[in-house]
Amino acid sequence: MHELSILEGMIQGIQEEAQARGFGRVLQVRLEVGRLSGAEVAALRFGFDVAAQDTVVEGAELEIIEVPGSGLCHACGAEVELEARFDLCPACGDGFVTVTGGTELRIKDIDVEEA
Amino acid sequence: MCTTCGCGGDGATLDGHAHAHGAPPRPGRRRVSLEQNLLAKNDALAARNRERCAAQGWFTLNLVSSPGSGKTTLLEATIRRLQGRVPVVVIEGDQQTSQDADRIKAAGAPAVQINTGKGCHLDAHMVGHALDVLAPAAGAVVMIENVGNLVCPAAFDLGEAHKVVILSVTEGEDKPLKYPDMFAAADLLLLNKVDLLPHLRFDVEQCLAFARRVNPGIEVLRVSAQSGEGLDAWIAWIEARRLAPQQA
Numbered sequence: 476m477h478e479l480s481i482l483e484g485m486i487q488g489i490q491e492e493a494q495a496r497g498f499g500r501v502l503q504v505r506l507e508v509g510r511l512s513g514a515e516v517a518a519l520r521f522g523f524d525v526a527a528q529d530t531v532v533e534g535a536e537l538e539i540i541e542v543p544g545s546g547l548c549h550a551c552g553a554e555v556e557l558e559a560r561f562d563l564c565p566a567c568g569d570g571f572v573t574v575t576g577g578t579e580l581r582i583k584d585i586d587v588e589e590a
Numbered sequence: 591m592c593t594t595c596g597c598g599g600d601g602a603t604l605d606g607h608a609h610a611h612g613a614p615p616r617p618g619r620r621r622v623s624l625e626q627n628l629l630a631k632n633d634a635l636a637a638r639n640r641e642r643c644a645a646q647g648w649f650t651l652n653l654v655s656s657p658g659s660g661k662t663t664l665l666e667a668t669i670r671r672l673q674g675r676v677p678v679v680v681i682e683g684d685q686q687t688s689q690d691a692d693r694i695k696a697a698g699a700p701a702v703q704i705n706t707g708k709g710c711h712l713d714a715h716m717v718g719h720a721l722d723v724l725a726p727a728a729g730a731v732v733m734i735e736n737v738g739n740l741v742c743p744a745a746f747d748l749g750e751a752h753k754v755v756i757l758s759v760t761e762g763e764d765k766p767l768k769y770p771d772m773f774a775a776a777d778l779l780l781l782n783k784v785d786l787l788p789h790l791r792f793d794v795e796q797c798l799a800f801a802r803r804v805n806p807g808i809e810v811l812r813v814s815a816q817s818g819e820g821l822d823a824w825i826a827w828i829e830a831r832r833l834a835p836q837q838a
Contacts, residue, residue, distance in 0.1 A: 477710055477711055477741070477742035477745060477746075480709065480713070481628050481629065484628065484629070484630075484631045484632060487631065488624075488630060488631060489624075492622070492624065496622065498620070498622065502619055503615075506628070513771040514628075514745070549806075559770065560770040560771065560774055560804055561766075561767055561770050561800075561803045561804045571803075573806075574774075579627075580627065580629065581624075581625065581626055581628055582624045582625070582626045583623070583625065584621050584622060584623045584624055584625075585621070585622050585624060586615045586616070586619040586620065586621050586622075587619065587621075587622055
């Protein structure tokens with residue numbers, strides 16, 4: 476459910492940018508969502524239209540760029556891809572992998588109507 | 591390397607990514623780069639809360655757990671032990687009712703209840719206003735009892751010094767693996783209701799191993815708010831940190 480409040484905060488941010496930079500309707504929003512960000516892509520897609528109602532973002536297309544998780548293994552030093560935070564190191568099987576990427580949750584850019 | 595986003599070049603395996611940033615905006619459109627963190631608004635407000643806490647010497651803890659872990663009972667016991675040593679105030683978060691705030695007030699601490707309605711977590715904006723209402727004395731301990739939920743509160747920084755996750759032994763030992771974000775975000779794990787261990791099949795070592803798999807640096811204290819076991823160590827943990835210089 477917190478995806479909805481994340482989306483509401485995001486859309487408010489875009490509204491503020493729209494005023495500051497003087498652009499009108501938003502046609503596309505691109506988000507980067509890390510596999511380990513804690514946000515669910517399906518829930519973001521589901522909530523987007525609702526959160527966008529009556530804002531400059533209403534009717535915009537949502538594109539989500541999923542970023543895989545990555546980590547550094549303390550035991551073998553390998554840089555590995557992670558499906559989840561607590562994955563064992565796929566290279567050596569050790570448990571202590573520090574997350575180094577895939578936690579991002581951000582608006583990359585938006586496409587707006589040419590003035 | 592891709593100059594748009596810095597990801598790995600031709601061998602990129604990102605689903606729907608390799609093609610995506612190459613495509614220019616369609617005619618009649620303009621692309622505006624934002625590179626904005628989706629939690630930017632909350633994080634900015636949390637930073638403001640953190641500055642206020644540092645300026646006033648408030649030591650702020652964000653207590654998170656699933657419903658029924660014993661947060662409020664633990665808070666009552668904590669308030670009684672800290673009374674006379676340091677002012678304690680409590681911010682209570684629940685979807686509905688002021689029952690928890692009423693219990694805290696009865697235990698002797700000023701409290702403000704935030705009802706989140708349909709919301710599943712507290713955010714930094716709500717906490718900022720709660721601090722306005724409570725106006726804690728300089729040097730006070732501010733306890734924030736978050737909404738009982740092991741998922742969403744992990745993502746929302748409130749400006750606290752530490753997140754403290756409470757897990758009771760009547761829950762499963764695999765909770766740290768099922769809700770890893772919360773255990774990764776916390777600095778301290780309070781394993782509560784340990785007085786019940788003789789009656790349960792709960793593998794403490796396995797539970798702690800799971801917690802450390804998610805967060806190798808997490809500290810652990812075993813407590814029982816009911817029997818008082820381990821509470822001296824918990825109070826000592828608070829005392830040691832509240833007197834340490836805080837970072838804004």
